[in-house]
Amino acid sequence: MxxxxxxxxxxxxxxxxxxxxxxxxxxxxxxxxxxxxxxxxxxxxxxxxxxxxxxxxxxxxxxxxxxxxxxxxxxxxxxxxxxxxxxxxxxxxxxxxxxxxxxxxxxxxxxxxxxxxxxxxxxxxxxxxxxxxxxxxxxxxxxxxxxxxxxxxxxxxxxxxxxxxxxxxxxxxxxxxxxGRAPVSVFKSAGKALGQVAGLAPAAYRVAGEAFREHTLTLPMQAPKTMLNVPIGGARRFAAQSWPLERVRAIAKSTGMSRNDVVLAMCSGALRDYLIEQRALPDVPLVAMVPVSMRKRSDSGEAAGNNIGALLCNLGTDKADPADRLKVINRSMQDGKRIFSGLTPLQALLLSGINVAQLGISTIPGVVNNTRPPFNIVISNVPGPRDQLYWNGAALDGIYPASVLLDGQALNFTLTSNAGNLDFGITGCRRSVPHLQRLLTHLDTALAELEQATRS
Known part of the structure; x- marks a missing residue:
């Protein structure tokens, strides 16, 4: 077996x-x-x-x-x-x-x-x-x-x-x-992994120095407690919508920032408007956990299992100006990526074990209600097909991911690129996130506000 x-x-x-x-x-x-x-x-x-x-x-x-x-x-x-x-x-x-x-x-x-x-x-x-x-x-x-x-x-x-x-x-x-592939020795593979683990202590020291001495990294347990960070039930709501990729690309080009930064700013604006609508916006910024694939680009679609790291991103939801939120997000993501760039995939995976810890700890009774969340929401941007694809002659018109929720994490944004579109899937706890579909309207508003703010 x-x-x-x-x-x-x-x-x-x-x-x-x-x-x-x-x-x-x-x-x-x-x-x-x-x-x-x-x-x-x-x-x-x-x-x-x-x-x-x-x-x-x-x-x-x-x-x-x-x-x-x-x-x-x-x-x-x-x-x-x-x-x-x-x-x-x-x-x-x-x-x-x-x-x-x-x-x-x-x-x-x-x-x-x-x-x-x-x-x-x-x-x-x-x-x-x-x-x-x-x-x-x-x-x-x-x-x-x-x-x-x-x-x-x-x-x-x-x-x-x-x-x-x-x-x-x-x-x-x-x-x-x-x-068709030569078998890899278990001992050789284990030896390589042990070598990477041996380098974990100095890597962790460097990360800690960046976080505490230079105050550039967003750390766990800095996130505020919100209406989204509560124990959840088993029932789900799912909402989905597409936006033209060109609109996001244009903002990224005009600001010199990445498309993923713009997507995070869209989500930040939508979350800010939604929480204001619910009279539940905290004074300090929300923090997103942003999964990062550790798979190589050469990995084929045959790959299975799990190989994911994580960055924490300051969403700047305390700022009313969309352009200011985008700058905060860009700086937060750049700081995290700079640290990860010096690590091996295994070291990055181990040091970003926030999602692993959250999975294990959040299920313990009383933890969610009596501790601050390590982050407020998960926002995943998964690369999708660049060209129009077909399934036995049927044209693919949309891909909308539906993700996992946990105690303390009642809402998830996952999106993927699909030819000329960005396809968003929003998963929420049915009990804890009322009027989930309103987030689609707020995403649309946030994108329009970013276009206006970066055009002027």
Whole structure:
């Protein structure tokens, strides 16, 4: 049985009814020209006949019920695809509103640990003629970056292609890739890791010096307590919308800052307006945890597991001027990146273990209510496809990530680039974050204000 790394088993250990630990995504597609009324039924029937199944999609915990922890994976030789790949229809009138309500319910439910930890729903009934697909996979199997890369690996840039694999397959099987690669010695790999760990103490000393002597880094436990940092329930709300990437790119170019800085400023402005609306804006700035992928650009979509670091960013929500908030964000991110640039991936991963600590500590009763949050919100910007992609002739029209929430972290922004758009997915605790959809309006307002502030 394959060994389960601690970074993966952790997501199974902390999962509960209130804390489903799967990542998800909602994709929208335009049907190919000439698609008939049975298009989706025929598409599903053809995909179910495919036998190329990635190893990760056959894995389930060897011990479905936690006793002494999760240490290994079992492989499901008789995968029941009819269970995992489902065909659903929206209630009338088939608006995006109904689609998001359905996605919210699906994203709230736990995956069955006696089966491989994923589900995919093919959805028809949108009144504009498009169809959707909602997928979710346990964080123990894939992080958000590897899940998106896998999705891209099943798509094509050729609208005429009809040989795209199903979402649980791939154009090149993982086993074939591994068989073509020379095996790496466990001892060699362990020795390399130990060498990096040995350098952790001086790296930590340098980080501490930067933080305490020069006061440039945003540190854990500096974040204010807000209405978003409370114990959560298991029910979720999900909202999604797209904005033209060119608008963000233009602001970045005119200010000399990164596109991610502009995205963080959008989120900062939206959070400020939302909290003012709720009469809950603190006097000190909110702090965002910004995940940073430690995967190399050369890593293919076959990569699974988890390999994520984290930076803390001052969002400048105490400042009314959008341009001032953008400057604060840029300075905070530059300081964090400068420290990380001198570390090996493993050292950066260990020193950014804020999210690991949060996962373990936030589930202890009383911790969230009696301590300051290490950060207020998670904001993830995951690179997506640069060109228009197709799935068996259907044009990909939107990718909206749905993420994990934790006690003390009732709201999450995750976005991805998709050809000429930025696609935002907002996940919130249904009980703790009222009127979640208002954040979409505030994001739109924040982008317009940034355009005006940086134009003058």
């Amino acid at each position: 394959p060994f389960m790394p601690v970074t993966d088993s952790m997501f199974l250990l902390v999962e509960s009814r209130e804390h489903p630990m799967h990542v998800g995504g909602l994709q929208l597609f335009k049907k190919p020209e000439g698609a008939g009324p049975d298009y989706l039924s025929e598409l599903r029937r053809g995909l179910l006949a495919e036998e190329n199944i990635r190893t990760a999609f056959r894995r389930r915990p060897a011990r479905p019920v936690n006793t002494l922890g999760y240490t290994s994976w079992a492989t499901d030789a008789e995968l029941d695809l009819d269970y995992h790949f489902r065909h659903s229809a929206l209630p009338q009138p088939g608006r995006i509103r109904e689609l998001l309500e359905l996605t919210s319910r699906w994203h709230s439910t736990l995956l069955d640990r006696h089966r491989p930890l994923w589900e995919i729903h093919l959805i028809e009934g949108l009144r504009d003629g498009r169809f959707a697909m909602y997928s979710k996979i346990h964080h123990a199997l894939m992080d958000g970056v590897s899940a998106l890369r896998h999705l891209q690996g099943t798509l094509s840039n050729d609208p005429a292609a009809r040989d795209c694999p199903p979402p649980w397959g791939s154009r090149l099987s993982q086993d074939a890739k591994q068989n």
